């Protein structure tokens with residue numbers, strides 16, 4: 246019998262260009278979040294603000310593999326990364342965060358409600374668990390029209406405890422809808438660890454209980470996420486059946502801007518824990534891999550940084566020089582025309 | 583008397599009642615270990631322990647049901663919604679269960695439960711985080727609806743709520759948490775439901791409000807005084823039961839009224855209030871009742887649009903002047 250050569254799990258058939266793209270996308274997310282934080286503290290951005298630092302691999306490893314805008318994405322209020330990955334410009338994101346007419350929702354949504362349907366991005370959601378019942382309908386519409394497209398629905402570990410999630414899972418499992426669930430399992434819902442929020446820590450089992458297959462994966466290594474997502478997305482397209490990924494990750498900052506201001510973090514996690522996870526920073530990991538393969542040199546690293554810095558600065562400049570929405574628009578969009 | 587913030591007065595009421603009655607316990611998201619999202623329950627886990635200060639998962643249906651069931655079984659739960667906006671997923675437990683069980687059982691079941699938490703608009707929290715929806719709850723028979731406007735009332739009304747044998751909707755306003763005022767030390771300081779307070783006496787016009795609207799009316803009255811208009815400010819304190827006697831007495835003196843609510847205008851509590859004024863004091867009125875309320879739109883994020891959507895003291899001044907024109 247001929248020997249099959251199985252590639253060891255850490256080796257991917259990934260080109261230099263693709264690897265650089267993953268690095269670039271994750272770095273764009275990181276730099277955007279950093280700038281958004283600065284702008285919040287300059288009082289240019291208001292409301293609630295939730296950073297994605299540390300979780301970048303969950304969008305970078307998945308979204309670029311989708312067929313947008315035909316595939317659809319739903320996510321939580323922690324949504325800046327998802328918008329950027331879907332192709333919403335940094336300009337439109339920043340303008341939305343600053344409440345300008347040029348933002349992706351015309352200034353009406355803000356940080357928790359970024360949205361860009363032309364790019365397949367059906368938006369962030371301020372209600373924990375909110376997008377999950379919606380995913381049933383999106384999945385149904387995709388199946389209904391006979392497309393091979395899928396819906397990717399992101400949500401947090403805390404959302405697993407919402408009643409609506411279990412109704413939705415059951416319906417998706419029953420109707421066999423093409424939905425990929427991405428559990429952004431960063432171990433905490435605000436200050437509540439998963440150990441303190443559920444009697445069943447095996448989240449995959451909960452999905453399976455409703456007829457949705459799934460697995461738990463490491464989400465700090467973007468190549469790992471990408472490899473698994475590639476297989477799973479293909480499988481959903483072929484079978485039309487849902488899948489659930491419990492993706493282990495960590496948020497490097499507090500839950501939201503308030504959590505950082507009040508030092509609320511000290512009530513639920515230690516500095517040591519945070520720094521332990523920071524050592525697995527997905528951006529540092531891929532940079533290490535890129536260097537190891539000789540795919541990048543210092544000059545190129547600097548060039549990418551410079552390019553991203555320019556993009557972010559341009560976005561800030563654009564947003565700051567955009568107008569607020571006109572007052573007449575207050576009553577617009579309550580209904581569609 | 584001690585001077586304290588509204589948020590501390592809420593905590594004091596719960597603390598005193600928990601010391602008095604071992605059947606009172608708290609449940610909600612982030613209330614124990616994290617010390618409360620708005621620090622309302624700070625230190626309470628330390629004093630009362632995990633059995634009586636219960637951190638729950640993010641499960642509003644579960645929270646509402648656990649509180650209702652525990653009340654049906656003889657305890658006196660105080661359930662916190664992190665904000666009232668998040669109570670929406672629990673509406674069935676609240677309205678179809680908590681509010682109705684006493685009636686449906688022909689009075690055989692008591693349901694002494696308090697549902698509390700911050701309500702109302704914040705700053706740029708946008709469409710899904712800016713609700714109070716008191717009109718929905720006031721619309722539902724079986725709930726008493728309480729909306730304190732001052733630190734002293736926060737304490738006195740919450741203590742009354744905890745000792746009441748019915749389901750209580752207790753809405754704090756996040757925008758009032760920092761407000762300081764004198765609060766009686768007396769552990770038996772209770773404010774009865776259904777007794778409005780005259781916060782400022784006046785003779786030309788009655789400004790009727792609740793919760794943060796009262797603070798806006800007081801500012802408006804200040805401004806009106808500069809134009810030699812004497813405004814009376816009435817704080818309803820509880821929407822159910824509603825003290826119309828105080829409102830009617832005021833209008834009998836002033837003959838004009840502005841009713842104020844922060845929530846959406848259409849089919850809101852202010853409309854009920856205006857109707858009752860017409861029903862009970864029509865002959866006293868020298869002008870139509872003026873209504874100040876929030877814009878009928880999901881709360882927009884942009885600062886300028888949000889400002890336009892939320893009523894202000896200036897809107898109240900303008901409404902008063904229309905009524906007096």
Ligand SMILES: Cc1ncc(C[n+]2csc(CCOP(=O)(O)OP(=O)(O)O)c2C)c(N)n1
Nearest residue numbers: 371372373401402403404433434435640668
């Ligand atoms: C129904 C509802 N309840 C409570 C909240 C307040 N809240 C916002 S985010 C959050 C924690 C969610 O944690 P998780 O689902 O793990 O997502 P993460 O923030 O970690 O990404 C809570 C309690 C809300 N937005 N919606």
Ligand SMILES: [Mg+2]
Nearest residue numbers: 401402433434
């Ligand atoms: Mg989480």
